Amino acid sequence: MSSGCEIVINESDKKIVPINHSSQPAIDQADIVVIGNGIAGLTAAVEARRLAPEKRIVIVTDQIHPTINTPALKQFAIGKLTREQLLAYPAGTERAERIHVVNARVSEIHAQSKYVMLNNKRGFGYDSLLIATGSTPQGLPENTPGRNFDGVLTLHRLQDFLDLRRRLAEVNEAVVIGGGVHAIETVMGLLYWGIRVHWLIRGKTFMGRMLDETASEMVLNNIRRTGVLVHLETEVAGIIGRVGAVAGVITNQQEMIPCQMVLSCTGTQAATSLAKNCTVPMMHKNGILVDDKLRTSVRDIYAAGDVAALKNPQTGNYEPRAQWYAAVAQGRIAGSMMVGNKELAMQPFGVPWHATHLGELSMLTAGEPLTKDPRTTVLTDNSQNGYRRVCILDDRLVGYLSMGHSQPDSLAIKRLIDEGIPIKNVTKALLKGQFDSRSYLSHQRSHAARNMLSQKLPPLLKPEESAPPRRTPNTDELLQLAQQRQLEVQSARPQQMRPQVQSTARPQQVHRAEPVAPMAIIPFDDDEINPFTGNLPSVALPEPAKPGRYIQENNYQPRLEPITPVNAQVFARASDNRVNYPASPEKKDLRYKLWAYVNPDADSDNV
Numbered sequence: 389m390s391s392g393c394e395i396v397i398n399e400s401d402k403k404i405v406p407i408n409h410s411s412q413p414a415i416d417q418a419d420i421v422v423i424g425n426g427i428a429g430l431t432a433a434v435e436a437r438r439l440a441p442e443k444r445i446v447i448v449t450d451q452i453h454p455t456i457n458t459p460a461l462k463q464f465a466i467g468k469l470t471r472e473q474l475l476a477y478p479a480g481t482e483r484a485e486r487i488h489v490v491n492a493r494v495s496e497i498h499a500q501s502k503y504v505m506l507n508n509k510r511g512f513g514y515d516s517l518l519i520a521t522g523s524t525p526q527g528l529p530e531n532t533p534g535r536n537f538d539g540v541l542t543l544h545r546l547q548d549f550l551d552l553r554r555r556l557a558e559v560n561e562a563v564v565i566g567g568g569v570h571a572i573e574t575v576m577g578l579l580y581w582g583i584r585v586h587w588l589i590r591g592k593t594f595m596g597r598m599l600d601e602t603a604s605e606m607v608l609n610n611i612r613r614t615g616v617l618v619h620l621e622t623e624v625a626g627i628i629g630r631v632g633a634v635a636g637v638i639t640n641q642q643e644m645i646p647c648q649m650v651l652s653c654t655g656t657q658a659a660t661s662l663a664k665n666c667t668v669p670m671m672h673k674n675g676i677l678v679d680d681k682l683r684t685s686v687r688d689i690y691a692a693g694d695v696a697a698l699k700n701p702q703t704g705n706y707e708p709r710a711q712w713y714a715a716v717a718q719g720r721i722a723g724s725m726m727v728g729n730k731e732l733a734m735q736p737f738g739v740p741w742h743a744t745h746l747g748e749l750s751m752l753t754a755g756e757p758l759t760k761d762p763r764t765t766v767l768t769d770n771s772q773n774g775y776r777r778v779c780i781l782d783d784r785l786v787g788y789l790s791m792g793h794s795q796p797d798s799l800a801i802k803r804l805i806d807e808g809i810p811i812k813n814v815t816k817a818l819l820k821g822q823f824d825s826r827s828y829l830s831h832q833r834s835h836a837a838r839n840m841l842s843q844k845l846p847p848l849l850k851p852e853e854s855a856p857p858r859r860t861p862n863t864d865e866l867l868q869l870a871q872q873r874q875l876e877v878q879s880a881r882p883q884q885m886r887p888q889v890q891s892t893a894r895p896q897q898v899h900r901a902e903p904v905a906p907m908a909i910i911p912f913d914d915d916e917i918n919p920f921t922g923n924l925p926s927v928a929l930p931e932p933a934k935p936g937r938y939i940q941e942n943n944y945q946p947r948l949e950p951i952t953p954v955n956a957q958v959f960a961r962a963s964d965n966r967v968n969y970p971a972s973p974e975k976k977d978l979r980y981k982l983w984a985y986v987n988p989d990a991d992s993d994n995v
Contacts, residue, residue, distance in 0.1 A: 415511035428693030429520035431719030516726035523656035523694035534627030539634030566653035692718035738806035750795035757787035
């Protein structure tokens with residue numbers, strides 16, 4: 389018996405029970421560990437189970453309820469849905485899919501040893517780890533007087549909406565704070581119960597980062613007609629209470645608004661605490677930075693959902709895409725990546741887009757409709773009781789905004805931007821909201837396929853401007869040219885260095901055809917022109933990064949371009965004050981490829 393254990397006799401059954409005094413945590417093991425049971429986490433676990441039935445999959449979460457459909461919480465708050473109808477997956481999905489759920493909170497990640505530490509001092513080892521911790525609400529500032537009064541709610545989780553439903557019967561007047569989609573949905577829900585609503589917006593417009601002034605006024609006027617009192621450029625200075633409960637709000641405009649409830653809908657921020665509590669520095673800024681395969685800067689660790697920050701291909705910034713459909717798509721990709729199936733991750737995420745209902749209006753934004761690029765042409769139209777804004781650069785759509793009672797095909801509009809499809813023939817239809825995107829894209833595909841089958845390419849010049857046919861040189865002409873070039877090279881050398889070589893080539897009779905347009909003959913010693921890229925200068929490859937070293941930039945601006953033969957060897961340009969973490973001597977040499985340490989012998993990702 390080891391010296392670290394005592395022998396205790398259990399008197400009830402006389403069994404010998406060892407007592408472990410070791411300070412090491414008890415560690416279980418799984419192939420895949422998912423942190424968080426939001427829609428991204430559970431979707432990833434279900435997808436991993438579908439692709440790898442033999443894997444051991446564990447979800448660690450501190451939530452006390454199954455995965456719910458968070459966009460449906462507004463409908464639940466006004467009584468249109470029951471609690472059972474909020475489930476995102478059928479009840480018992482985790483058990484049916486053999487996904488083990490552990491109710492605990494992950495406190496830190498030990499990336500070198502590949503295990504996570506739980507708050508109950510237990511650990512879970514992993515082969516692949518997914519961080520799907522979602523986001524946290526910002527709420528009112530900490531220094532706001534009265535923010536802890538009874539009746540001040542921050543709507544984010546199921547418990548918040550349960551609390552709201554219990555209070556609605558006692559409320560006659562409420563204040564909603566926030567200038568985004570969450571705020572307007574909350575306003576409409578309160579109107580359903582006949583509550584008088586004051587809506588406080590800090591900016592001059594509604595959704596100032598996505599809508600221009602015209603679209604904002606269109607939404608606000610529609611809301612005002614329902615009886616909502618909209619207060620622009622207004623913030624909460626303090627909350628008045630009576631015997632510990634909300635009685636009113638004081639604004640920065642020195643106005644007192646009586647109410648019995650204050651609802652904060654001021655946005656969310658990515659829950660990146662685990663990125664800070666990781667033994668290997670994990671790059672994060674406005675979220676955990678990931679590439680198009682959702683890999684973080686730490687080996688075998690992925691991130692998906694609201695916590696993941698993806699690169700916007702138009703601006704180069706890394707931004708979370710905190711929408712339900714984005715979380716579902718990311719969950720599927722993360723699940724497939726963790727089991728080694730990379731087919732779903734071949735297509736990049738492309739530009740961000742957002743579609744929703746704002747009261748009676750349908751809104752769609754794709755790309756950068758508010759771009760400030762001076763080269764962009766901006767067209768607007770407000771006919772047919774709607775509003776459209778189209779941003780065009782070199783006959784390519786770069787941003788689209790639509791507001792009205794009908795919504796265009798959002799994914800097809802996004803595809804126009806992602807693929808850079810010319811829109812010259814459909815610009816008017818886009819402006820009028822009459823664009824049949826699916827028919828147009830189908831026509832584009834069939835036209836391209838027909839050209840491929842018939843081997844007919846679109847003419848680059850008009851027939852009358854076409855150049856005359858060019859003649860292919862025969863062998864005698866090429867041989868004569870080679871001899872001429874050899875004589876020129878010999879004559880250019882110094883006399884003492886010139887070798888005395890006499891040509892033995894026989895003079896050739898060159899056949900002269902009928903006069904045709906002369907053609908340019910490429911000499912033998914010139915580089916051959918690549919028909920796809922042209923004559924490109926040779927590129928010197930940079931020195932490969934030393935194996936097993938991690939380079940962190942101080943300004944958190946990593947390079948996330950697709951892997952090429954050049955940048956696959958170097959992750960990023962580090963500053964002079966970079967921090968280097970040497971590799972563990974007992975491990976194999978690993979090279980740092982884009983977002984994860986990969987083994988050259990085992991990695992098959994050659995994209």
